[in-house]
Amino acid sequence: MTQIYPKVALIGLGLIASSMFWAMKRRGVAGHVSGYARSQETRDTARRIGLCDTVCDSAAEAVTEADLIVLAVPVGVMGKVAAQIAPYLKPGATVTDVGSVKASVVGMVAPLIPEGVHFVPAHPMAGTEHSGPESGFATLFDNRWCLIVPQDGGDEAAVERLESFWQALGSNTERMELEHHDLVCAVVSHIPHLIAYTMVGVADDLRRVSDQEVIKFSAAGFRDFTRIAASDPTMWRDVFLTNKDATLEILGRFTEELFALQRAIRTGDGEQLFDYFTRTRAIRRGIIDAGQDTEAPDFGRTKIER
Amino acid sequence: MTQIYPKVALIGLGLIASSMFWAMKRRGVAGHVSGYARSQETRDTARRIGLCDTVCDSAAEAVTEADLIVLAVPVGVMGKVAAQIAPYLKPGATVTDVGSVKASVVGMVAPLIPEGVHFVPAHPMAGTEHSGPESGFATLFDNRWCLIVPQDGGDEAAVERLESFWQALGSNTERMELEHHDLVCAVVSHIPHLIAYTMVGVADDLRRVSDQEVIKFSAAGFRDFTRIAASDPTMWRDVFLTNKDATLEILGRFTEELFALQRAIRTGDGEQLFDYFTRTRAIRRGIIDAGQDTEAPDFGRTKIER
Structure with missing residues (x-):
């Protein structure tokens, strides 16, 4: 007690x-x-x-x-x-x-x-x-x-x-500190949620022309997005409306990076893609080392207990 | 047998x-x-x-x-x-x-x-x-x-x-059918991976100015992205180089939707955000109903067995 x-x-x-x-x-x-x-x-x-x-x-x-x-x-x-x-x-x-x-x-x-x-x-x-x-x-x-x-x-x-x-x-x-909190959270949580919502929306759009195949064949990548994108709509609407400045700043950085990768795809620059994907893999390792995630297949998530 | x-x-x-x-x-x-x-x-x-x-x-x-x-x-x-x-x-x-x-x-x-x-x-x-x-x-x-x-x-x-x-x-x-396969996979798998890679790259960029806080405080949203972004770099480089047309098409749709949400944030259009997030939540339900995921905390992932 x-x-x-x-x-x-x-x-x-x-x-x-x-x-x-x-x-x-x-x-x-x-x-x-x-x-x-x-x-x-x-x-x-x-x-x-x-x-x-x-x-x-x-x-x-x-x-x-x-x-x-x-x-x-x-x-x-x-x-x-x-x-x-x-x-x-x-x-x-x-x-x-x-x-x-x-x-x-x-x-x-x-x-x-x-x-x-x-x-x-x-x-x-x-x-x-x-x-x-x-x-x-x-x-x-x-x-x-x-x-x-x-x-x-x-x-x-x-x-x-x-x-x-x-x-x-x-x-x-x-x-x-107050402002710093809002910037860190924009990166680790708010923008990832916005992106997941967007991707699921795109898929929904395509689903209409491809007879539910997108849902039927949703592979690991997309499934994880849908989980994130299933979070409470009211909560997330308010997050984006109230953390507008940090959100828009990080979104700007995100589209900048995405356009660079898009350009690498369009021009066939395999080296840039490989280097980028190798770097992000190392970041994942850092997160596991920091104890904020686990390599276990269930991500260390525990069953609901009361 | x-x-x-x-x-x-x-x-x-x-x-x-x-x-x-x-x-x-x-x-x-x-x-x-x-x-x-x-x-x-x-x-x-x-x-x-x-x-x-x-x-x-x-x-x-x-x-x-x-x-x-x-x-x-x-x-x-x-x-x-x-x-x-x-x-x-x-x-x-x-x-x-x-x-x-x-x-x-x-x-x-x-x-x-x-x-x-x-x-x-x-x-x-x-x-x-x-x-x-x-x-x-x-x-x-x-x-x-x-x-x-x-x-x-x-x-x-x-x-x-x-x-x-x-x-x-x-x-x-x-x-x-061949071409159709590549389009469906661009949506459910290839683009979600590219986006996850991008977001993790953005965070890495910010990490340099915020002393590893991004990794330390990586919340659920970002953690799931890093898992996706830890996939094999060679495999994914080749996917994007060889599925260029479908990838670029879906990327175009994605940025279109993202810009619409960005605009809603900038202008404070809470109704648009709420409607969008409600719609994506319903898609998640469709995926669970289709049996391609589970509500279980471990996402139905099983332990490694040989």
Whole structure:
């Protein structure tokens, strides 16, 4: 038992929040967990599957007396939710979020947090292509990174406590500066998702002229893309709208490189292609060495356990 | 025991050929399997791990008396290898290949096949990011597609026998017309690989300015790309050089779609992004329904068994 906060409130009950709940229960990280979701259907599901100790019918009720409040809603509505709960926050409480974009969230949420309440933005870098209250599992954060993005002049004790919390959920934590976070995430996550979405869209377009063959014969490369491209549309729409600058910068670099390879194909420059593909293979090796992936056929992914 | 050919010769001993050997042994699909690889090191490894009943020091020796000869070398050297073995082929034998591109291979190989020998091109759509003689495993082809691309006016019995062979190795088979094969594969496999290579290259570029953070924090999206981008550089160089027209056509469509999404991000058109991402999610569902992937956390990938 590693209780970090006596009472935790989860606002939003999707993949991340539900996984946080099961991970908290696994190690007794919270004394009591209340939860709220905007949709009645989600709240009903949560009650049915035992997600949260108490499922509340309002965000205000859920956050009352909470020591940690987790905003686990799409980035685009973080500000709206923060405004709803602000009057009900307990002095000394910590508000955090799990958004994939930080500059935009901080800009929307920070001004709404009352004096005496700490705001410590965070970003657990974990997920699957599934979403909703039933998609969560206790091991989602194990050995993954949770980036903590402290506010300038914020309370150090509150930051350290949130770090302990994420570590108790299984994550490694690292602090990162706001703008830098958004650039790194554009590269390792946002643009790869956009590209996967695009490729699947192209295939869909072709599918119409080739009688579902694309789906039927989807080889490994394309299958992996479709998995990525099956992620939650609302979440990803908000990511791209709110991390616009970094996204457009990396997209610019990507099309530049792609055009160089396209030119090599058109001109038949095999040496350039071979050199490029050899270099990217070495990068893969670096990722395995860094312990962020595995050579195992299942990629080290574990079965869902609650 | 389902013996289809008394003697099979494998020319090239990489991932595909070594997996074919273990799959043949699993069900007694061949009476005797001889193998040849250009490099002494590969032949030594093959002998050490028991890959092939006989490892020969020349392609000529390997194909002598063989009923099925499998060209399992990079697409770019198929013609060269076919020229080497042509004088030693037994009348009535079948030559096949496992190349990812068909028009180019047929153009190079078909003219070299002697009268009385059948040439039946094929393409097993299976692979991993590993390569070399030690990367093969018996279950690689299970429930995957092997596309058969018969020659106009070719021997029907030879085609049917090769289909039985691939089915005995665990594959589903389907016949496909030459040019159409290359277009479908450009979409489901070649372009996804090119894009993954490109994205990993972009990240590498950024890594230099951000102290390995990209590798350290590689989230699910990027990790999946690196796996694809770790595939054999020689094989992929040859694929792009030999499937140039279809590759460039699909690349054109891809950049068109990507620019449309980029524009939606720049102008803040959330509705367009949401609609696009919702559509691609449905495509993923189609792939699972078609039985070409699984919802299981390990993607249904099985452990290596010999």
